[in-house]
Amino acid sequence: MERLVVLVLVVAAVCVLALAYRRRTRNDVADTGHDLPPVPAPLVDGSAPTWVIFTTPLCASCGSVEAELREAFPAHRVVKVDATEQPDLAATYRVRRAPTVVLASRDGEVRERLVGPEAVRAHLAAATC
């Protein structure tokens, strides 16, 4: 009986943590970032809209996301920021997962915030339709 109780407690703890994580992830993906502060220089240099890709050293999909953005928007700038090297900047843009991509206008205003490679690809698919 005691084993059953412990088992239930362990499973319940995992379920609670998993549900909390999933809720946070959903909220993160839905966060379009329109209330975020302007992206600062030198990330933005005023010459063109800029895609800022927040990466981490172990982000296996960040390279392909960068390549896809460069190909889809050749006139835009694409810059990468290591979120682990610049945690304050990452926190400002609510980066919790890599890649998190922020599209900034020429003057740095945040136009879009995309979380995860699937969101970037969905955005690209919509943009090319």
Added chain:
Amino acid sequence: MESQGPKPIDPRGPRFNQAVLSLGLLIGFALDLRWIAPVFAVVLLLGAAFGPRYGPFLRIYAVMIRPRLGPPAELEDPRPPRFAAAVGVVFLVAATVAFVFGAATLGWVLSLVVAALAGLAAVTGICVGCEVYLLVARRTGVRMVA
């Protein structure tokens, strides 16, 4: 990352491995099957030490499950999950030693920690061991470029 480090992997493989590990340990605990700890320690060790090809459940995933699925939404660096598996090996070896010396409660506590973390990773992708790996890698200056 694109040109450095090992080839990225399908993250669903480690997650399948973690799900089997978690379920196995929980069943082992429920039925007081103390041999489950050393068995899974060996299973994890094979994958962690020699690569996914040698992990039994990773192999099952690659051969029997993955062909039936579409491509993964994203790939992941194999090093963090291998490190996490190595941490799991340490815990399960410690649990085995505890069982051998009659400290069954300690053995099961260690095993359930692995079960809970593996279960969490399997369901959510949260990998505590992976986070530890990143901290260790940064401190030791392991160069990994995204």
